[in-house]
Amino acid sequence: MNRSFENNLNTYKLLSHRKTDTEVPHGPFTVAVLNVGAPAAGMNAAVRSAVRVGITEGHRMMAVQDGFEGFAKGQIKEIKWGDVGGWTGQGGSLLGTKRTLPAKHIDKIAEQMRIHRINALLVIGGFEAYLGLQELLAARDSYDPFCVPMVMVPSTVSNNIPGSDLCIGADTALNAITGAFEAVLQLMEARWRHREFCVPLCMLPATISNNVPGTDLSIGADTSLNAIVEINVEHLREKMKTSIQRGLVLRNESCNENYTTDFIYQLYSEEGKGVFDCRKNVLGHMQQGGAPSPFDRNFGTKIAAKAMQWISRRLKDFYQEGRVFANTEDSACLLGMRRRALVFQPVTQLKEETDFVHRIPKEQWWLKLRPLMKILAKYRTSYDISDSGQLEHVTRPRARDIEIAITI
Template sequence: MNAAVRSAVRIGICQGHTIYVVSDGFEGLAKGQIREVGWHDVAGWLGRGGSMLGTKRTLPKTCMEKIVENVRKFNIQGLLVIGGFEAYEGVLQLVEARGQYEELCIVMCVIPATISNNVPGTDFSLGSDTAVNAAMESCDRIKQSASGTKRRVFIVETMGGYCGYLSTVTGIAVGADAAYVYEDPFTIHDLKANVEHLTDKMKTDIQRGLVLRNEKCHEHYTTEFLYNLYSSEGKGIFDCRINVLGHLQQGGAPTPFDRNYGTKLGVKAVLWMSEKLQQVYSKGRVFANSGDTACVIGLRKKVVAFSPVTELKKVTDFEHRLPQEQWWLNLRLMLKMLANYQISLTEYISGQMEHVTRRTLSIEKGF
């Protein structure tokens, strides 16, 4: 996040803009926690984790009048929001309030930044690569701790809300035996099959097992439940341990990918906003009320693209804070195949083709 702020500030200054930064998100914007910054104010931000400006999950609808008042007071003509699902949802609320408040007819852009990777309009959010690296390192150490001990299975809980990206990608990276996520529903029969699979493995020379569970993958099959199930069924064959990674996944310095990715998104976002400001500037003022003046910038396949928030609304599950289509779900069959489940390569390829077909249908529908 800090890399994106740094590049956005400096490119904005190069473009001739007056740059303000807001502390504590939309709540800070409502409270007037706004200050002008210069080139050297963001020096040293590139390699810092977390957010130097602070974050809050407050949505604009709770303080819309004060936000509008400060937009007018500071003569804000463009708003760049860096954050997670709340940032996307907050900008959507501002756009929907344009008919009521003329001050909100400004250019807006969202840079997705969340370890959950659950913002529509991008395949990768800022911070998700760093979080996967942190989770991977923790799981590697957990597995290594079992070296030379009796047969043991580790139940590891990851963060991510309802989004199972962290569990799935980390599971592939560390060779997990299973990864439970909300997007891929599972039943007690699936759990039974997983336990039997691990039991059979432990009867060979393999002495370690690793099971990942996304924090909100199931209302009733909790981490404690999985621990009790595996402990009971594996009694006499293997024992079980729980590890909740928690906020370990949020700490640490950003990876090179996240630093460069954040820098690139900051630059491209400000250049896009500058272009839009020129297009909507007329008669001495900025008036942006079309859908394409409020977008999410993100990496879609290999291209950095801008997606209007009003269009992304159609493909968003707001209850669970998820995009309706997620590319990484294709990887789950591969995870099972590499864990030595009875899944053929043909079944994996057919699963991939099914996703391509669904994606083609979605494009044809205009999504």
């Protein structure tokens, strides 16, 4: 039997068939689950998985509503096996989620952990969840209640969490964006020839979505706009002479405070006069998608189950003299996907990999796709797999370059 299929089958059996009270161990531990940051499709699947695995492991599971803000207000209640039934296919966050960081409510959160005797934390969310875990870890010296095992499961459509190549919700977001692009391209084919569309997106989708057929340019924070606009306009002018008389430009919503969507739209409208005209379309919250994709449902289920099993092991390791006390570096981790493997990494070690100003990892694996995207957009360029992907790969073609260009 295929190992991946076997793991999926075992997870399904574990989460679908409730054990009787006599079969379930009853331990002394209480685990809290909360969502932090913007909603992402697959969050609910992760919560369902965590709750049911925790109950199977013998823990008392507590649900925190509205993130750290709800934590401080005491919006905490026990959550049972049946309470999470049917959550897998629902989008958004049924627990409620907010971007509030714990630092401003640290006293109240510590008090709530004492009141409810919480022995471990599972935080599911985006960059705010990552920052929040860092703040809780830093507060351990002053607040003993935070000396417990803590783990974060990355879940955000931006896919910008250090330590994980992929986050829950990113696949659903890309599917939603691709569907929107295809609708725009179909409309241009039918009615609006000689048109260029500018669409602003969030971080990861602005580049990955460039793989959608018909995309000509992706503008991100790493892109030197002055260097590529003229080249792209020339490319579009030549393209309009062919049978493919439409174009699509994607813009990262945070790429530059001055190069706004309106600015890019006006720039292309001016440069394309007499050849093509422009329209703009802001996807906004459509990027979050609706119901999670099958991948995000499966990914959220598996990664949360693994996180809860890690918590169970760490609770046993740190349980001494009737209490849990964990103050080591490896007791606060992020569970991320690295090269198709799920890896636990101490959040303190991830600081060096983080660009806190731009809220992204310093190394972006998907930037290496830029050369391939130019080839798919029919630019004359080569695909250098040794390139780091940190710089724009398209430069003004010279006669000699055109002669030696690789055609794919």
